[in-house]
Amino acid sequence: MLPSTSDSAAPAQKIENLVERLRAGDSRALARAISLVENDSSGVAEVLSACFPYTGNSLRIGLTGAPGSGKSTLVDQLAKHYRAQQHPVGIVAVDPTSPFTGGAILGDRIRMQSHHADPGLYIRSMATRGFLGGLASTTADVASVVEASGKTRLLIETVGVGQDEVDIVRLADVTVVVLVPGLGDDVQSIKAGILEIADIFVVNKSDREGADRVEREIRTMQSLGGHGEGWVPPVVRTIASTGEGTGTLVETIDRCAEWLRQHGELEKRRADAWRERLLEMIRRRLTHELVHHRMGSSELQTYARAVAEGGQDPYVLVERLVRGLLDLHSDGPSIPSCN
Amino acid sequence: MLPSTSDSAAPAQKIENLVERLRAGDSRALARAISLVENDSSGVAEVLSACFPYTGNSLRIGLTGAPGSGKSTLVDQLAKHYRAQQHPVGIVAVDPTSPFTGGAILGDRIRMQSHHADPGLYIRSMATRGFLGGLASTTADVASVVEASGKTRLLIETVGVGQDEVDIVRLADVTVVVLVPGLGDDVQSIKAGILEIADIFVVNKSDREGADRVEREIRTMQSLGGHGEGWVPPVVRTIASTGEGTGTLVETIDRCAEWLRQHGELEKRRADAWRERLLEMIRRRLTHELVHHRMGSSELQTYARAVAEGGQDPYVLVERLVRGLLDLHSDGPSIPSCN
Numbered sequence A, B: 001m002l003p004s005t006s007d008s009a010a011p012a013q014k015i016e017n018l019v020e021r022l023r024a025g026d027s028r029a030l031a032r033a034i035s036l037v038e039n040d041s042s043g044v045a046e047v048l049s050a051c052f053p054y055t056g057n058s059l060r061i062g063l064t065g066a067p068g069s070g071k072s073t074l075v076d077q078l079a080k081h082y083r084a085q086q087h088p089v090g091i092v093a094v095d096p097t098s099p100f101t102g103g104a105i106l107g108d109r110i111r112m113q114s115h116h117a118d119p120g121l122y123i124r125s126m127a128t129r130g131f132l133g134g135l136a137s138t139t140a141d142v143a144s145v146v147e148a149s150g151k152t153r154l155l156i157e158t159v160g161v162g163q164d165e166v167d168i169v170r171l172a173d174v175t176v177v178v179l180v181p182g183l184g185d186d187v188q189s190i191k192a193g194i195l196e197i198a199d200i201f202v203v204n205k206s207d208r209e210g211a212d213r214v215e216r217e218i219r220t221m222q223s224l225g226g227h228g229e230g231w232v233p234p235v236v237r238t239i240a241s242t243g244e245g246t247g248t249l250v251e252t253i254d255r256c257a258e259w260l261r262q263h264g265e266l267e268k269r270r271a272d273a274w275r276e277r278l279l280e281m282i283r284r285r286l287t288h289e290l291v292h293h294r295m296g297s298s299e300l301q302t303y304a305r306a307v308a309e310g311g312q313d314p315y316v317l318v319e320r321l322v323r324g325l326l327d328l329h330s331d332g333p334s335i336p337s338c339n
Helices: A012-023 A027-038 A044-054 A071-084 A103-114 A135-148 A163-169 A190-194 A211-225 A246-262 A265-294 A297-308 A314-326 B012-023 B027-038 B044-054 B071-084 B103-114 B135-148 B163-169 B190-194 B211-225 B246-262 B265-294 B297-308 B314-326
Strands: A059-065 A089-094 A121-126 A153-159 A174-179 A200-203 A235-237 B059-065 B089-094 B121-126 B153-159 B174-179 B200-203 B235-237
Touching: A012 A027, A012 A044, A012 A135, A027 A044, A027 A121, A027 A135, A044 A135, A044 B314, A059 A071, A059 A163, A059 A246, A071 A089, A071 A153, A071 A246, A089 A135, A121 A135, A135 A153, A135 A163, A135 A265, A153 A163, A174 A246, A200 A211, A200 A246, A211 A235, A235 A246, A246 A265, A265 A297, A265 A314, A265 B265, A265 B297, A265 B314, A297 A314, A297 B265, A314 B044, A314 B265, A314 B314, B012 B027, B012 B044, B012 B135, B027 B044, B027 B121, B027 B135, B044 B135, B059 B071, B059 B163, B059 B246, B071 B089, B071 B153, B071 B246, B089 B135, B121 B135, B135 B153, B135 B163, B135 B265, B153 B163, B174 B246, B200 B211, B200 B246, B211 B235, B235 B246, B246 B265, B265 B314, B297 B314
Parallel strands: A059 A153, A059 A174, A089 A121, A089 A153, A174 A200, A200 A235, B059 B153, B059 B174, B089 B121, B089 B153, B174 B200, B200 B235
Antiparallel strands: none
16 A cells, blocks of 8 residues: 555545546546645545556647747647547646636636537646646646546647746657747747757648748758757648648647657657656655654744844755755764664 | 765865855856856855855845846846946846757847946846756855845846746845737736736836836736735836836835835745745755665666556655655664664
8 A cells, every 4th residue: 555645645445436436537536636636635646646557558749839829729629630530638738827817717618618518528727836746747747647537639738938838848748839920039039949849840820921931940940950860840830720730730740659659769758757757756755754744834934034034054954954854964874882 | 064965075165265256256256156056066055055144135126027028128227227326236037048049148248248348247147947956946046146246236037927937036025027018918918927926017118009008907907906005016117228217117126125124025025935945955955865875867767767668656666765765664763673
């Protein structure tokens, strides 16, 4: 049995039941399990552990692009396409405006309506603040739970600029970067930064003036990059509002996934992603142990005040706390004498 | 003496010398110290510890806004203004495009030129990827080192959308949110998300059409928010390209800082910021101990592969690793018997 990470863990049987129900297609159980993960509630390790055997088989597609690129509409079109192919689909959307406005939940509702509550489609928006374990790590856990509910296509959508977004996209098997004509020079400068994470470029709203120029710029950057022998990210044109180009995009994603599989890249990417997740999980557990069991939250607040007032060197303090936790002794391990 | 976090720490004397030199105004020593922090090199705890007594007295101003809002130009104008007031100024700019393109360094050079290598002004751009300790935490450490070099005004500039940016802005005493007319609805929707972190709103490029509308929208949001008795974020109009409004902005920042000081808010903010920093420092130290001393990086890679292939439950694995690290035994502490 897995040791609980909290004193008040949910009973193992209840957890088992929850995972059984979400496996059977109960979307309320799925929502409940995701909430446990998002709130880092007790029993979360058990939920994730019970979900784990049912993960690893779906294709994870990451989509990123600037606000206004029509990313969400494109994700909806992809979902429609995969549903027509009989794939159960999960969408995890990371929404930077939601933490303050509650926009995420509202967004879910609006989007859900257009799919007429199709039981083969599950959409979850996530706020971008307040996750103890880090945003990328929490997104990964949420994606795993959604996948365990039997989804074979996972769409992970995020606004792409900062480190968080790049980290999230790295959880995906295939990464699609969505560009759009006419967003102005400042926004387009982001392109240079996402060249390296893109497996596929989409020029969305491609009926707009400037689509040719965007594609030309991508090609120019690619020729400068000197990619060598690897996968050269293709450019796919779409008009998400009408669905034009979605079929081609789906085919391109499949082709990319196949290429990655054949070249051992998919395996490598997944191992790399797990490496980061393991590190983050370890970090989270150790911090939890320190803050919740070794030191109270009010003790931490007292330390923080002392540091802010200049009376306590934080670097000396942290060293002392960590050494206390790990039972490190500068003169080597203490061996009790038995004389 | 502070225990070293690495086997090959720089000699304590060298560190002391480095901090002495940066205190004396040697900008090369400052750059060197910042690089140590950014790369999490050995000796970094000693550098930060030696800098700590010289921090806490400057005013930290965070500026955030969408790409294209003219934020950097505004920061430059503020710096000019503070220099005219004889304040030594430090600028820490977090640049999301730089990790891939090297844009940060180029940007520094271009901006430095316009200030004619003024020794009372130090500008440092930071990439947004690859910091072991987390971006916000590394930015905080860099800001501390810059402050220790004698700067009394610190400008922390970041593109504002994701969690990273919000976290960075929370390091500041006073937060300025820069908006601009005519960036389109999608970008303006970010406004709702940053209402809660803004102490001051700037409508930059205020000679453009739509400035009135932006200000009206801010007022409307504020009236909906029901702020009650606290500080109501004023709206300042600027034209950063000509410097218009910078004087008013400086006065407004001073007024805000004074209000925060008188209401105990400044103290509270700084303690809260240190609470987060302490947690992050603890997390970083624990991870370092784990990956560098208890488990090799190749061992971690082996675990990651096993998990990715489905043969190893990561949640069971992490629990085992953490328990081993903390020397926890489910049946209580093991007491060696002596007979």
